[in-house]
Amino acid sequence: ATKKLLVLPGDGIGPEVMHEVARVVAWMSRARGISFDISEDLVGGASLAVHGVPIREEVIQAARAADAVLFGSVGDPKWASVGFDRRPEVAILKLRQELGLFANLRPAKVFDALVDASTLKPDVVAGLDIMIVRETVGGIYFGEPRGIETLPDGMKRGINTEVYTTAEIERVARVAFDLARQRGNRVCSVEKCNVMESGLLWKEVVTDLHARDYPDVELSHMLADNCAMQLVRNPRQFDVIVTGNLFGDLLSDLASMLTGSLGMLPSATLGTVDATGKRPALYEPIHGSAPDIAGKGLANPLAQILSFSMLLRYSFGMDAEAELIETAVSNVLASGLRTADIMSPGMAQVGTAVMGEAVVRELDKL
Amino acid sequence: ATKKLLVLPGDGIGPEVMHEVARVVAWMSRARGISFDISEDLVGGASLAVHGVPIREEVIQAARAADAVLFGSVGDPKWASVGFDRRPEVAILKLRQELGLFANLRPAKVFDALVDASTLKPDVVAGLDIMIVRETVGGIYFGEPRGIETLPDGMKRGINTEVYTTAEIERVARVAFDLARQRGNRVCSVEKCNVMESGLLWKEVVTDLHARDYPDVELSHMLADNCAMQLVRNPRQFDVIVTGNLFGDLLSDLASMLTGSLGMLPSATLGTVDATGKRPALYEPIHGSAPDIAGKGLANPLAQILSFSMLLRYSFGMDAEAELIETAVSNVLASGLRTADIMSPGMAQVGTAVMGEAVVRELDKL
Numbered sequence: 001a002t003k004k005l006l007v008l009p010g011d012g013i014g015p016e017v018m019h020e021v022a023r024v025v026a027w028m029s030r031a032r033g034i035s036f037d038i039s040e041d042l043v044g045g046a047s048l049a050v051h052g053v054p055i056r057e058e059v060i061q062a063a064r065a066a067d068a069v070l071f072g073s074v075g076d077p078k079w080a081s082v083g084f085d086r087r088p089e090v091a092i093l094k095l096r097q098e099l100g101l102f103a104n105l106r107p108a109k110v111f112d113a114l115v116d117a118s119t120l121k122p123d124v125v126a127g128l129d130i131m132i133v134r135e136t137v138g139g140i141y142f143g144e145p146r147g148i149e150t151l152p153d154g155m156k157r158g159i160n161t162e163v164y165t166t167a168e169i170e171r172v173a174r175v176a177f178d179l180a181r182q183r184g185n186r187v188c189s190v191e192k193c194n195v196m197e198s199g200l201l202w203k204e205v206v207t208d209l210h211a212r213d214y215p216d217v218e219l220s221h222m223l224a225d226n227c228a229m230q231l232v233r234n235p236r237q238f239d240v241i242v243t244g245n246l247f248g249d250l251l252s253d254l255a256s257m258l259t260g261s262l263g264m265l266p267s268a269t270l271g272t273v274d275a276t277g278k279r280p281a282l283y284e285p286i287h288g289s290a291p292d293i294a295g296k297g298l299a300n301p302l303a304q305i306l307s308f309s310m311l312l313r314y315s316f317g318m319d320a321e322a323e324l325i326e327t328a329v330s331n332v333l334a335s336g337l338r339t340a341d342i343m344s345p346g347m348a349q350v351g352t353a354v355m356g357e358a359v360v361r362e363l364d365k366l
Numbered sequence: 367a368t369k370k371l372l373v374l375p376g377d378g379i380g381p382e383v384m385h386e387v388a389r390v391v392a393w394m395s396r397a398r399g400i401s402f403d404i405s406e407d408l409v410g411g412a413s414l415a416v417h418g419v420p421i422r423e424e425v426i427q428a429a430r431a432a433d434a435v436l437f438g439s440v441g442d443p444k445w446a447s448v449g450f451d452r453r454p455e456v457a458i459l460k461l462r463q464e465l466g467l468f469a470n471l472r473p474a475k476v477f478d479a480l481v482d483a484s485t486l487k488p489d490v491v492a493g494l495d496i497m498i499v500r501e502t503v504g505g506i507y508f509g510e511p512r513g514i515e516t517l518p519d520g521m522k523r524g525i526n527t528e529v530y531t532t533a534e535i536e537r538v539a540r541v542a543f544d545l546a547r548q549r550g551n552r553v554c555s556v557e558k559c560n561v562m563e564s565g566l567l568w569k570e571v572v573t574d575l576h577a578r579d580y581p582d583v584e585l586s587h588m589l590a591d592n593c594a595m596q597l598v599r600n601p602r603q604f605d606v607i608v609t610g611n612l613f614g615d616l617l618s619d620l621a622s623m624l625t626g627s628l629g630m631l632p633s634a635t636l637g638t639v640d641a642t643g644k645r646p647a648l649y650e651p652i653h654g655s656a657p658d659i660a661g662k663g664l665a666n667p668l669a670q671i672l673s674f675s676m677l678l679r680y681s682f683g684m685d686a687e688a689e690l691i692e693t694a695v696s697n698v699l700a701s702g703l704r705t706a707d708i709m710s711p712g713m714a715q716v717g718t719a720v721m722g723e724a725v726v727r728e729l730d731k732l
């Protein structure tokens with residue numbers, strides 16, 4: 001059966017970078033005879049503008065029914081005042097939670113051609129290839145009680161709750177250990193067990209699971225503050241990092257920025273295989289909606305294009321096609337084209353569309 | 367009256383770097399006729415070894431009675447199994463809470479002589495001078511409920527609670543705004559208001575306080591994940607950063623590591639001025655207890671020495687003496703001496719004691 005793909009461009013630069021993926025999809029059909037049953041819908045600021053909500057129930061249903069979701073980005077600050085329940089970010093948070101997308105895989109990889117784009121010295125980051133596995137349906141993002149209460153004296157109290165259970169920790173740690181076996185075979189588990197009991201449990205559960213099922217993988221533990229430092233001091237010490245929702249949010253963004261090419265990095269968020277053998281999955285670039293450059297045709301579409309290639313590989317097993325896209329992206333970089341975010345002296349600065357077209361031109365040559 | 371100083375070296379490299387401060391204290395008395403009423407006690411692993419607890423009640427009393435506390439470091443992992451209530455870190459957490467030390471001031475400064483010690487490119491970090499103001503008696507570090515509970519099915523749940531009240535946010539934001547006025551006049555307030563209600567309240571309270579009492583200071587807001595990225599992308603965009611306990615823990619360590627000279631950075635943690643005009647204050651290096659190099663005479667004592675100079679300045683108003691120490695440290699660096707952590711080609715690598723002696727020799731010349 002034709003694979004069902006739900007495309008959710010979102011707000012900010014989401015739509016314009018997603019537009020470049022459409023070219024790659026068209027090429028797949030034209031050149032390789034592979035086509036998808038694609039539907040598209042609004043989320044985030046784009047949905048707020050039309051429907052008054054960040055995501056409609058029917059979009060969540062469509063995401064459930066799809067074989068994979070390709071997501072753009074949400075977070076346009078112009079909607080900051082619509083209220084906490086209706087902010088654009090609710091779109092991605094709800095999709096993660098409703099589809100049970102608990103494991104966010106975020107590669108931080110330095111592309112050889114872009115080693116100079118990093119603010120770190122080339123000898124510190126050349127060849128860097130970290131995979132961060134971030135838990136995404138638990139922790140302080142979703143724990144109850146939460147909210148703002150007004151005290152009798154008029155003062156307010158803001159409350160959030162970090163909760164992790166044995167089962168939640170185990171399933172995401174499994175993903176990390178399984179991935180490590182296909183890579184450098186090392187996992188670093190990150191928490192703040194010297195201050196938080198939820199971190200203490202995290203460490204305990206990962207340690208037990210390791211002893212039980214993954215003794216062949218090298219496991220280390222690191223405090224989150226130390227991890228933030230070590231990522232700057234010597235990022236290549238890491239292979240796979242596994243951590244909770246909040247620490248993962250900061251550490252994966254930090255790790256991505258080390259590469260100097262945030263606009264290049266895709267991510268996958270995976271759920272649990274269901275009774276029919278289907279595994280819910282959502283693919284999105286690591287970068288946000290970048291409202292400052294939205295609509296200007298300046299954004300780098302490569303992270304969104306690589307998110308599509310990650311989708312082909314992880315959800316559809318189309319490794320050959322995924323590789324074609326990755327090679328095309330490599331070749332575009334080698335040819336000297338650069339969007340503003342990865343520009344360096346001697347290269348040719350181009351906009352979103354020229355970059356997308358260049359990828360298709362390289363695909364044509366393969 | 368002679369100023370009362372409580373010295374708490376702690377565990378790991380704490381005692382050996384504190385030993386070098388003793389030389390500077392002796393010099394102050396010898397060369398400047400300034401002396402202190404100094405008492406010393408055990409905390410952290412050192413206290414656990416002798417007393418079975420990370421900090422004794424009488425040490426907390428002594429800290430309350432002192433005019434200032436000079437703290438080393440705690441966190442020797444060899445005590446990891448003594449139980450969550452008795453881990454070495456409890457020493458610093460209790461001191462912060464019992465003395466109401468709510469504002470941790472953490473400068474991240476690049477020393478001109480050490481610009482090459484950073485893993486970041488010199489043109490990205492040269493001249494960097496950020497002040498991070500971290501809240502230290504609230505947030506998820508202390509919020510209730512907390513703990514690990516066992517569920518009926520044998521699974522466990524780890525829980526921590528992030529709580530911030532209007533008053534807690536306001537008082538730390540005031541410290542940040544006041545500091546900004548003496549520096550670059552810019553404050554960036556950092557939270558995760560797109561996910562956490564406690565962050566939403568944080569942003570609201572800082573915004574209101576700014577409008578009310580500090581309209582002359584430039585205020586911006588940033589999400590914590592973005593801040594982690596921006597610190598790597600372009601750290602010099604920041605002047606003062608104010609944030610909660612947990613984000614401050616990660617972001618301040620990250621910012622310190624950008625400088626490449628963690629072993630050089632002191633910090634101050636301040637409380638509220640009491641009825642007698644005394645302001646509780648604790649000074650400690652930003653680096654931890656570094657158990658891997660403890661006892662080897664390799665640690666850099668300069669952060670501990672600079673913590674003492676920060677103490678002279680902030681608690682005792684001895685600006686001239688503080689400056690002498692800072693100049694001496696500068697001159698030692700200019701003379702080419704380096705401990706291992708800041709070593710670079712062409713410099714002379716020395717140990718803890720030689721570095722401490724060199725500071726005193728430079729003081730003698732001033």
Ligand SMILES: CC(C)[C@H](C(=O)O)[C@@H](O)C(=O)O
Nearest residue numbers: 074075089092249560561591
């Ligand atoms: C948009 C926001 C809610 C989200 C998060 O905090 O998880 C984003 O920062 C991310 O990392 O995917």
Ligand SMILES: CC(C)[C@H](C(=O)O)[C@@H](O)C(=O)O
Nearest residue numbers: 194195225440441455458615
């Ligand atoms: C020792 C530890 C409890 C402490 C903290 O997390 O606050 C340390 O990392 C710090 O930053 O001072």
